[in-house]
Amino acid sequence: AQSVTQLDSQVPVFEEAPVELRCNYSSSVSVYLFWYVQYPNQGLQLLLKYLSGSTLVKGINGFEAEFNKSQTSFHLRKPSVHISDTAEYFCAVSENNDMRFGAGTRLTVKP
């Protein structure tokens, strides 16, 4: 069965700085990978997904992620963050249509 590890539970960063949120997964078969953002008391919003094709995936709000099969990673990046990016970010992996989530990374953007 697949599993997801988000290596950082909290990431504080200053406004306009770059950020990387790390995600590693384990799976025995081909998987589909996702990043979601969750604002307080709200549901999940899809940032981006990797299904196939180019390993560099661009999403909404200026985020992008790169699928690295050899390192089983799918790290999320943004070159310049805003205060409004403060939220919880979840990496997820889907194998055989069964989706599992990482523990989440709390991104806090400080002025």
Add this chain to the structure above:
Amino acid sequence: GAVVSQHPSRVICKSGTSVKIECRSLDFQATTMFWYRQFPKQSLMLMATSNEGSKATYEQGVEKDKFLINHASLTLSTLTVTSAHPEDSSFYICSARDNSASFYNEQFFGPGTRLTVL
């Protein structure tokens, strides 16, 4: 894009009562829906997979008699928390899978329901 709604968005109830949460796919048919539970500052944990017209499949450790799931149509699944207790207080999120895609059947998430049991 595909939209999934949940009702109610938040509910407060007394201990011992039952609460029903609805999950609807608004613009697509979903033969499969999923129910997740999220405790404060934690991740989403899959509770059960709901298949239209058949019994739900529950994850290990989830009491099927406590969390009743009904998926009577291709656009509606309900989760009933029976005899709710304070420890059932949580954020419940559903998702629906669009099975019409030829390549990958993506899940779309509802906005969640905040349940508080007093």
